[in-house]
Amino acid sequence: MKPRRVEDRQDHYYWRAKKEGYRSRAAYKLKQMNAKFGLIKPGYWVLDLGASPGGWSQVAAELGASVIAIDLSPMKDIEGVTFIQGDMTSEETWEKIREIRDRFDVVISDASPKITGHWDIDHYRSVELVEAAFSIARRFLKPGGNFVVKMFQGEETPKLYAEFKKHFRFKKLHSPPASRKRSSEIYFIGKGFGGKFKPKKDE
């Protein structure tokens, strides 16, 4: 496949993904975050939100996890990954997840709206996805579970981070080396869901 954009042609991770058989350069972001923070272990159940074309799911499956992956767009099969095509913000999709599995060790979300390059617009469009990912995490994460969610930085970031922080023992805003330098994306990493701040029973 030919690289579509100038930035892709210049991009080390783009070529590396082609060479090493990953479906996206994003795969290296999860690899790097996992190496640094120890998020996914063999035998874990992982819920991958905004998963297509499947780089993160490939990495999670390689790490020995069983994966349920969600995306609006279709995704080609990956061994060890069950794919649900649907909107992660809709109850209908949540119900489909629940039918397969009710509790996960890790929830990861690389979901993003179509990027415009305007930081403010991209930020506000991503907030809904970040909030949905967090609601899903609160619904599906086991106590002690881990969470990763991408957000495009902006006005709402401190508020969202303050809310996340209450629910995890370890928390960090992190930008992996594989993130493009000029991108406004940042990842919230939470480990130890519940921690000393137990979520309410109805959440």
Ligand SMILES: C[S@@+](CC[C@H](N)C(=O)[O-])C[C@H]1O[C@@H](n2cnc3c(N)ncnc32)[C@H](O)[C@@H]1O
């Ligand atoms: C950056 S891509 C994810 C790349 C993926 N992590 C990988 O490694 O291949 C972002 C994805 O979020 C998905 N997405 C955006 N809004 C969504 C929604 N409401 N529900 C489910 N997926 C969504 C898009 O369809 C797109 O495939």
